[in-house]
Amino acid sequence: xxxxxxxxxxxxxxRAPRVSEERLNQRLQEIHRDLPAPVFWLLGKAxxxxxxxxxxLTGSDRAExxxxxxxxxxxxxxxxxxxxxxxxxxxLDTRGLGEVAYDPSEDIRxxxxxxxxxMVVIKAMDHAQQCVLEAARAILKAHPEWPLLVVQTTLHxxxxxxxxxxxxxxxxxxxxxxxTVPEALMRxxxxxxxWFRGLPARFVPVDFTLPEDGYDPVSYGLEALWExxxxxxxxxxxxxLSEADAARRILRxxxxxxxxxxxxxxxxxxxxxxxxxxxxxxxPLFLGIQAKLFHTLASIYGQExxxxxxxxxxxxxxxxxxxxxxxxxxxKFIPGLGSAASALFAAASTYALGCTLCLYFSHxxxxxxxxxxxxxxxxxxxxxxxxxxxxxxxxxxTGRKRTQP
Numbered sequence: 001x002x003x004x005x006x007x008x009x010x011x012x013x014x015r016a017p018r019v020s021e022e023r024l025n026q027r028l029q030e031i032h033r034d035l036p037a038p039v040f041w042l043l044g045k046a047x048x049x050x051x052x053x054x055x056x057l058t059g060s061d062r063a064e065x066x067x068x069x070x071x072x073x074x075x076x077x078x079x080x081x082x083x084x085x086x087x088x089x090x091x092l093d094t095r096g097l098g099e100v101a102y103d104p105s106e107d108i109r110x111x112x113x114x115x116x117x118x119m120v121v122i123k124a125m126d127h128a129q130q131c132v133l134e135a136a137r138a139i140l141k142a143h144p145e146w147p148l149l150v151v152q153t154t155l156h157x158x159x160x161x162x163x164x165x166x167x168x169x170x171x172x173x174x175x176x177x178x179x180t181v182p183e184a185l186m187r188x189x190x191x192x193x194x195w196f197r198g199l200p201a202r203f204v205p206v207d208f209t210l211p212e213d214g215y216d217p218v219s220y221g222l223e224a225l226w227e228x229x230x231x232x233x234x235x236x237x238x239x240x241l242s243e244a245d246a247a248r249r250i251l252r253x254x255x256x257x258x259x260x261x262x263x264x265x266x267x268x269x270x271x272x273x274x275x276x277x278x279x280x281x282x283x284p285l286f287l288g289i290q291a292k293l294f295h296t297l298a299s300i301y302g303q304e305x306x307x308x309x310x311x312x313x314x315x316x317x318x319x320x321x322x323x324x325x326x327x328x329x330x331x332k333f334i335p336g337l338g339s340a341a342s343a344l345f346a347a348a349s350t351y352a353l354g355c356t357l358c359l360y361f362s363h364x365x366x367x368x369x370x371x372x373x374x375x376x377x378x379x380x381x382x383x384x385x386x387x388x389x390x391x392x393x394x395x396x397x398t399g400r401k402r403t404q405p
Contacts, residue, residue: 005355026356037080037087038233039111043136044121045097045129049153049251052208053089053121054079056219057226059257069093073106097131104139117233124152124205133195140199147232151225152192155207156215156395159186159325166220172205173224204228255365256358259300263354266293271347293354300362313360313375349386352383 011350042050054065058081064393065079072078076094080087092111094102119147120136122129156164160182171178176188266289273285298305356379363370 002401037089039078039092039116040256041092041094041111041116041118041139042121043094043097043118043139044132045126046095048121048123048126049151049206049208050093050121052153053119053151053206053225053356054081056206056208056222057229058082058089060211067236067387073110075104076107076110082265084257088261094135097135097279102131102135104135104142108142116143117149117229118146118151119151120201121151121153121179122192123154124159124185124192125154125157127188127191129192129195140353148196148199149225149228149232150193150196150201152189152203152205153207155185155205155220156209156213158182158188162214166215166217170221172203172221172225186347202228207388222295239387254361255301259297259354259358262300263293263351264294266290266296266354267347267351270350271343274343275348290353293350297354297357297361301358301365303361303364309360309364312358348383348387351385352381354381355379355382381385 034191036093042053044050048186052276053060054060058065060081061067068081068083069077069079072092076092079091079093081089093252094104094107118136118139120132122132136148155166156162167180171180172189177189181189189203189205193201196203204221206219206225206226207215208220208222209215209218211218236324270286270289273289294305294310305307357374359378360370360375
């Protein structure tokens with residue numbers, strides 16, 4: 001396909017997609033329904049550190065999290081990340097533990113058909129946890145197959161002085177705990193662990209603070225928490241929620257942090273649509289999804305879409321992008337491999353396009369157009385990164401064996 005013809009096709013879909021908005025939205029809803037977002041159930045008293053955990057895992061700030069929660073039962077509220085339409089993960093927070101009698105049966109009914117990870121959140125030096133333990137036992141009695149993580153928070157409250165630094169390297173993965181752990185803190189952590197005897201609990205001590213608190217690092221134990229989550233819920237969530245290092249260096253601003261989860265969501269949708277075995281059948285939906293990505297990112301950055309801007313992007317990305325886009329369909333002719341490879345290429349190219357658009361729009365906000373060589377370099381880097389990040393997720397989503405296209 002000639003570059004001019006490709007540009008005309010893309011601009012036609014951006015301006016007026018051939019696929020109806022109703023059909024496209026229906027397909028996106030089907031994809032999200034078939035790939036339900038896992039639910040992390042954070043069970044703990046008020047001020048135990050649940051919001052700090054969400055902040056550390058998602059990169060959202062406290063205000064965004066506070067405004068994002070919505071009631072879902074009489075005793076719980078739920079936070080979809082990044083939002084309900086493009087949800088990748090949900091956090092359920094029970095309210096009023098320790099203040100009123102808590103009956104988890106309504107929450108269990110709400111969530112019992114979704115993937116789960118029960119995260120019991122307790123302050124490392126707080127031993128008034130009877131209400132939390134009773135609720136946890138009731139939940140696990142109803143669903144003993146759910147993985148259980150016990151996150152012991154605010155470790156610094158057990159340090160000998162406020163000036164005591166975190167222990168580096170992280171020592172809390174050892175069992176028993178090493179003597180480098182302060183004695184009072186060690187006694188308290190061990191006592192809390194005894195409460196969960198007989199349950200398949202994994203313990204993760206963490207200390208998530210703010211920069212002004214004076215502790216370094218501010219997300220102490222985050223690596224250990226991610227390892228525990230990935231072992232409990234192996235959906236490649238870390239790759240989905242983490243930003244590529246190269247993109248972070250170039251695009252680190254509030255706009256990109258807002259845009260990145262949408263890029264991931266549209267990339268997954270593009271990959272699922274492209275897994276249709278018949279060549280060329282999925283192109284209208286695929287282009288429709290990329291058109292929605294254009295509009296979403298333009299809206300986030302406060303920019304208007306126009307033929308000139310689509311032309312600047314397509315011209316900057318060059319022939320390599322066009323060949324890759326067309327070659328995705330040719331892959332489907334390879335027996336036993338084509339659809340899976342096509343899905344991965346579609347997802348990765350959408351991911352790379354989204355990151356490139358973010359850089360493009362961020363330059364426009366400053367009143368200039370970026371060097372085409374910079375856009376091409378970022379696209380190629382993010383295409384490779386997106387392929388690496390999305391391969392495992394799409395393999396699971398489409399039920400195929402891993403491929404190495």
